[in-house]
Amino acid sequence: MNYPNHDPFEWIDHELAQLAERGLRRTLRTHDGPQGLRLNVAGRELINFGSNDYLGLAAEGRLCAAAARAVEQAGCGAGASPLVSGHSASHRRLEDRLAEFERTEAALVFSSGYAANVGTIPALAGRGDAIYADQNNHASMIDGCRLSRAEVHVYPHADCGTLERQLQTSSAYRRRLIVSESVFSMDGDLAPLAELVALAERFDCMLLVDEAHATGVFGHSGRGVSEALGVEHRIGIRMGTLSKALGCAGGFVCGSKSLVEWLINQARSYVFSTALPPAVCAAALVAIDLVRQEPQRRAGLLETAQGLRVGLREQGWNIGASESQIVPIIVGTADRAVRLSARLFEQGILVPAIRPPAVPADHSLLRISLNCGHTPAIVERLLAALAALRVEVADHKLKVPLGPDCDGCDRGI
Numbered sequence: 001m002n003y004p005n006h007d008p009f010e011w012i013d014h015e016l017a018q019l020a021e022r023g024l025r026r027t028l029r030t031h032d033g034p035q036g037l038r039l040n041v042a043g044r045e046l047i048n049f050g051s052n053d054y055l056g057l058a059a060e061g062r063l064c065a066a067a068a069r070a071v072e073q074a075g076c077g078a079g080a081s082p083l084v085s086g087h088s089a090s091h092r093r094l095e096d097r098l099a100e101f102e103r104t105e106a107a108l109v110f111s112s113g114y115a116a117n118v119g120t121i122p123a124l125a126g127r128g129d130a131i132y133a134d135q136n137n138h139a140s141m142i143d144g145c146r147l148s149r150a151e152v153h154v155y156p157h158a159d160c161g162t163l164e165r166q167l168q169t170s171s172a173y174r175r176r177l178i179v180s181e182s183v184f185s186m187d188g189d190l191a192p193l194a195e196l197v198a199l200a201e202r203f204d205c206m207l208l209v210d211e212a213h214a215t216g217v218f219g220h221s222g223r224g225v226s227e228a229l230g231v232e233h234r235i236g237i238r239m240g241t242l243s244k245a246l247g248c249a250g251g252f253v254c255g256s257k258s259l260v261e262w263l264i265n266q267a268r269s270y271v272f273s274t275a276l277p278p279a280v281c282a283a284a285l286v287a288i289d290l291v292r293q294e295p296q297r298r299a300g301l302l303e304t305a306q307g308l309r310v311g312l313r314e315q316g317w318n319i320g321a322s323e324s325q326i327v328p329i330i331v332g333t334a335d336r337a338v339r340l341s342a343r344l345f346e347q348g349i350l351v352p353a354i355r356p357p358a359v360p361a362d363h364s365l366l367r368i369s370l371n372c373g374h375t376p377a378i379v380e381r382l383l384a385a386l387a388a389l390r391v392e393v394a395d396h397k398l399k400v401p402l403g404p405d406c407d408g409c410d411r412g413i
């Protein structure tokens, strides 16, 4: 474009340069072929520890076949938002199956997990209401809280004592809502769900639990941490994604019939966005069946994670309080996380570096996410590469001063 005097977009390059200086500029890493245990990046085959495809379903043959059949029958796009003409029999079948799987009266499918949170939270709380949110909640919940215009009380991560005090001292609201993840997406630790449920009941609050990283992985039947802890029937709003362990795309909310009816009317990200492609619904239906029929996928995954944590602790890494298939190595500065990730990349191993704003300043980490197909030999290979890097870190070879740290945090990836 030709700007004779001044380019009004000049600031963008300046800001990008600033991000780069602080080690916070991100670039896309594009891969060829399907998501899976190995990823082909720029002609190199990498061992993949950077995907949320926890159960190895993203490229599973039965899902792909169902999607292909559905494309033949129903075409590609849904063609409209659900209330206009985009809600097809595939969507209905998926929602019925989700409600049955989650043992709730009803379920509603959104075009993404992000859309589910960003639409559901403002539909439940608005001006004159209060939301109580864990400090480490995912960006989609943070954005939902911001959009709601409710008063947001952020409590320190998993700190039910502070939450209780907040609930005690702030009762003069029309409606109150507590929101938390069950498995935290960056640190892989678990929310104190039993305590959250008890507080919600005691203080008459609505409770929304985001099981995005737990659906298909936790619980006897794969319904999440709320199932594992036996509290699912006491959580009024359970949210999940089809995009992680279920290997597809889309988000969902489960609860009562009236809750779903309300969201159909009020959740703007549902009302004003084109419905998921029917083929994605068809694949997700198969994924739910596989979660039921192949429980060995999730059992092996959590065992592998436990073994990895033991190995990492022996090497002296700080792995926080992970109890899930997500295992962080917390290294502090963004620069150090990026360098460690690059070293692993050189050795053919993909472990993404997570930096602000996805995590707070000085909490940058390598995020290892496991897939049920990761064998002991693959995990050993990762541990061996990390053991060598541990020596370099101890020798301070990888310590490089950073610019001013980012002071904001907008969690999640």
Ligand code: PMP
Pocket (backbone or CB within 6 Å): 112, 113, 114, 115, 117, 138, 140, 181, 185, 210, 212, 213, 241, 242, 243, 249, 250, 251, 412, 413
């Ligand atoms: N909630 C959590 C906790 C997440 O980690 C994510 C995705 N990273 C989402 C919601 C959004 O899900 P989706 O990717 O399906 O939009």
